[in-house]
Amino acid sequence: MSAKQILLASLILEQHCGDIVARIGKNILNKGFTTLSSIALDTGFSKNKIRKALCQLIQHNLVKCQKNQRGFITYTGQLSNIFAIMYYPRFIQKAKMLFGDVAELIVEQLLLHGWMTMTSVVTRVTQRLHDPQAEASVAINEYQVSEQFANMASMHLLQHSTLESIDPSKAPPNESEKYQLPRAYTPTVSASHRRKASFNNDKISIDFQDSDIFWQVNIQQFNVHLVDEIIVDGTRNCIDEIASKVMDVMCKMTNVDRSCFSDKTKRLGFYEIAENLSHQEMSEGDLLSWLSILEQEKGGFVTKQSDSSGGLYAINIKNILHALSLACIESIIKENLGAKSFRIFNCLRMKGYLEQQQRCFIGYCVLTYKTDKNPIEDFCMIPSKEAKELVYKLVEENFVNLLEVPRSADYAPSRTLYLFGVNVPQVCRMLLDKIYTILANIKIRQCEESKQETRLLEKSERLEGTISSLQSQGFDEDSQAVKDIREMMTDYEKERLVRLENIVKKCDHGEMQVTETLFVFSQFVILT
Known part of the structure; x- marks a missing residue:
């Protein structure tokens, strides 16, 4: 854990959790393993304030607590989970692409609260969907929301909270138990008998009898889906659209049972792949040709492991990430050092x-x-x-x-x-170190620019709030009252707001591009 990683992690925590939580999190990351008394001594905060911050960090799985051999409770930071905060928008977008708007809200709630019961998630999402003040209120009941929740759990995108007991004698849960739904939830039973629920215009309530089962987003499984996106996009860029469709089908057939630390997928039979590609109207002869092309592309995007039953094929994730990482490195060298280098x-x-x-x-x-x-x-x-x-x-x-x-x-x-x-992996590690510095500088610049315009931003928010209040009372944009309020902002202040908005947009766009490169390099380094 380098100093640059810790700096970036503390800036991420400050942006999403506040200054106090960030300082406590940074102290834990610097120490590696530390105790409550040590944190209080280093930071100067009261133990009560530190406990509240630790509860927030533990609930979001950003810090892990355990009992050491001497019987003291120690805390250690989860650096990978802190960095995963940068990919939360992509997690939400991926859930929407796979399962729709309901899944998007489910993931949003779990990322916002860290971990929740299924009852709480379904209730909150249903209320959001029936909110009359929402821009797009949808007529959907809690049964449909719970079905989407179950679908995401079956895809291992949601899992039971991994908050471990500090008692070392307690055995950890089995892998299969992480995705089990509450016993009160039985998909085979009709909606009227499977749960105790009531829904009307004034009240929404649901109870799966799951007060002791907490759920959280499975970050590793979302990483698998993001790697699949990279694989499909990389295949499209290196070969063509048809090859990317073959790769997309193979990824979907393997992503549930795959770990983000796997360098290859499980073996897939030729006829299994052909059956899943039947909707693409691709003949077996064409599929065989495309698999042969993928096998020969840049060290082998696909590996043929056996000739039985038409052939057994596996996606070579490590080779694909190596090719993509190398393309990024070559682009950086050509841009900064020239074509001859x-x-x-x-x-x-x-x-x-x-x-x-x-x-x-x-x-x-x-x-x-x-x-x-x-x-x-x-x-x-x-x-x-x-x-x-x-x-x-x-x-x-x-x-x-x-x-x-x-x-x-x-x-x-x-x-x-x-x-x-x-040494390509070593070059990737060196570039990762630079990427951490770049992201930290982007966040510092964005924060400093916002601090310089704090009073102007507060004034703009007050005026916009007043205008919204007038519009809710029936005043339109062309009314004199609204115009008078807008004129309270001078031209110079408007120019400063536009400048700040442009800087923030550039920072956000740059951060988005750099984090994509960060993800490719970090996944490749994990596999090496």
């Missing part, structure tokens, strides 16, 4: 460790253009002096490793080989 990097990656004097290193610039006739090879030599400067620049930026191999025990330069090579 990019060519040298690719040469070292493909050839392995090379000496500086080797011709294939100094003069590498082979560009192959595939045409209908014959390949055209364009050799563009890089002068030796320029190549030396470029390779040491790549070493300085940590894109290339310099390995010293002594021929004698005295490490004399004249009797030492200097080899240059590329």
